[in-house]
Amino acid sequence: MQVSDTAPVASAGVALGEPGGNLMVAITATLKRDLTLMLRRRGEMLNPLVFFALVITLFPIGISPDPELLALIAPGLLWVAALLAALLSLDSLFRSDYDDGSLEQLMLAPQPLAALSLAKVAVHWLLTGLPLALMAPVLGIMLALPAGSYLILALSLALGTASLSLIGAIGAALTVGLAKGGVLLSLLVLPLYIPVLIFGTGAVQAAVFGDGVTAHLAILGALLAGALIFAPWAIAASLRISING
Amino acid sequence: MWAFIHKLGSPKWFYRISAKLQPWFWVAAAGLIVTGSLWGLAFAPADYQQGNSFRILYVHVPAAFLAQSIFVSMAIAGLVYMVWKIKVADMAAAVMAPLGAAMTFISLFSGAVWGVPTWGTWWMWDARLTSMLILLFLYLGVIALRGAFTSRDSASRAASVLAMVGVINIPIIKYSVDWWYTLHQPATFTITSRPAMPTEMWLPLLLMVLGFYSFFIALTLMRTRSEILRRESNKRWVRELVEEGQ
Numbered sequence A: 001m002q003v004s005d006t007a008p009v010a011s012a013g014v015a016l017g018e019p020g021g022n023l024m025v026a027i028t029a030t031l032k033r034d035l036t037l038m039l040r041r042r043g044e045m046l047n048p049l050v051f052f053a054l055v056i057t058l059f060p061i062g063i064s065p066d067p068e069l070l071a072l073i074a075p076g077l078l079w080v081a082a083l084l085a086a087l088l089s090l091d092s093l094f095r096s097d098y099d100d101g102s103l104e105q106l107m108l109a110p111q112p113l114a115a116l117s118l119a120k121v122a123v124h125w126l127l128t129g130l131p132l133a134l135m136a137p138v139l140g141i142m143l144a145l146p147a148g149s150y151l152i153l154a155l156s157l158a159l160g161t162a163s164l165s166l167i168g169a170i171g172a173a174l175t176v177g178l179a180k181g182g183v184l185l186s187l188l189v190l191p192l193y194i195p196v197l198i199f200g201t202g203a204v205q206a207a208v209f210g211d212g213v214t215a216h217l218a219i220l221g222a223l224l225a226g227a228l229i230f231a232p233w234a235i236a237a238s239l240r241i242s243i244n245g
Numbered sequence B: 001m002w003a004f005i006h007k008l009g010s011p012k013w014f015y016r017i018s019a020k021l022q023p024w025f026w027v028a029a030a031g032l033i034v035t036g037s038l039w040g041l042a043f044a045p046a047d048y049q050q051g052n053s054f055r056i057l058y059v060h061v062p063a064a065f066l067a068q069s070i071f072v073s074m075a076i077a078g079l080v081y082m083v084w085k086i087k088v089a090d091m092a093a094a095v096m097a098p099l100g101a102a103m104t105f106i107s108l109f110s111g112a113v114w115g116v117p118t119w120g121t122w123w124m125w126d127a128r129l130t131s132m133l134i135l136l137f138l139y140l141g142v143i144a145l146r147g148a149f150t151s152r153d154s155a156s157r158a159a160s161v162l163a164m165v166g167v168i169n170i171p172i173i174k175y176s177v178d179w180w181y182t183l184h185q186p187a188t189f190t191i192t193s194r195p196a197m198p199t200e201m202w203l204p205l206l207l208m209v210l211g212f213y214s215f216f217i218a219l220t221l222m223r224t225r226s227e228i229l230r231r232e233s234n235k236r237w238v239r240e241l242v243e244e245g246q
Helices: A002-016 A019-039 A042-062 A067-090 A092-100 A102-108 A113-142 A150-175 A182-209 A214-244 B002-008 B011-043 B052-084 B087-119 B127-148 B152-184 B199-231 B236-245
Strands: none
Touching: A019 A042, A019 A113, A042 A067, A042 A113, A067 A092, A067 A113, A067 A150, A067 A182, A092 A102, A092 A113, A092 A150, A092 A214, A102 A113, A102 A214, A113 A150, A113 A214, A150 A182, A150 A214, A150 B127, A150 B152, A182 A214, A182 B127, A182 B152, A214 B152, B002 B011, B011 B052, B011 B087, B011 B199, B052 B087, B052 B127, B052 B152, B052 B199, B087 B127, B087 B152, B087 B199, B127 B152
């Protein structure tokens, strides 16, 4: 049924000009728009970072301030806290666009929705995943993470959060039309996050113990490549369902 | 062949055909499960390492098989619904989800019960138990998502997409959990690492597995039929059927 809705628009787009050129313009425009929107709401952008720092603060208080114990569990703690912080920011990924109708406009655009939603996810990663990855080493110092693993921590988080943004966007797209989608979103998305978590903490732990880390980072990269191929289609299909429903 | 499949896609035809198929699967399920459990529980020899506690495997293994197969069937039904808009496929997917979640829970619970005499603990972060637990969460996600939509069409399509995303991820999750487990824990005693089972032990297991599958098919047919009646209750053929019945 969706095909019949968009078919005239799509053919109009082809008639207007070269589709390939249009696509790049549309992607750049989406990137620019989302970046501008997010940078105008800096407070909202900071929330996941503050959440990350707060959760990390809770663990020494809840478990023990003993540096040796903390160093042992630091890779896992940092990764789980970063994962939850990224999850927290997902609900707003499509929410405001859904509320003001710009999501429908994206869907009416002659360019494929998968490509445009990929641009939106890229902005989400740039402003959530990447800052989390850059901030993690500072929190690592506070958890007495052994020196020498900071670069790997940041790298694994940068690679991993990109997959998290892509997978999470599927859940966000499925729940955007629901009034109380927040808790449901975490139920849908967290089980799918487990492979990324395993190899992300695996990389940091390997760096702590002085083992080779390239294998872990390579698998994180492979997961990202897989997510890049499959997730945009799932996101686009889910957005269509949410808009029609 | 294709004509048959097309007919199967129509709720009315499915309702009629399944009425003929259903009793056979119920009989097969009852026969196989009764024979298999009597044989397995009473006549199969006790295991030389685990004694009688191994007998829980006659419930645990078929439930675990079904738990995984049902998720795959659900995703295939979702794909069929998304591609060909066959409503019966979605009805089947909708009724399969709770059954799959129940099977996952049974396999987790029986695994925990088996763990007490074998491992000395109810729960261990064993690779299989962990991936089963994640599978249970995936099932719960699909069920919750379907329930969250007010429009039935959106609910069906959203659940289909999520089932397909889940089925792509299940092997990835399974292999990463296996890898995680071998990294953190030395390989302990597992069911499959034992020498091959003697025939008198695995034959009842085979019967139980077949019986569980027949039960799954029979129950899915039955529940799909009632789902058809519920969703098509405003159609004429359903009304006529009800009037004939009375």
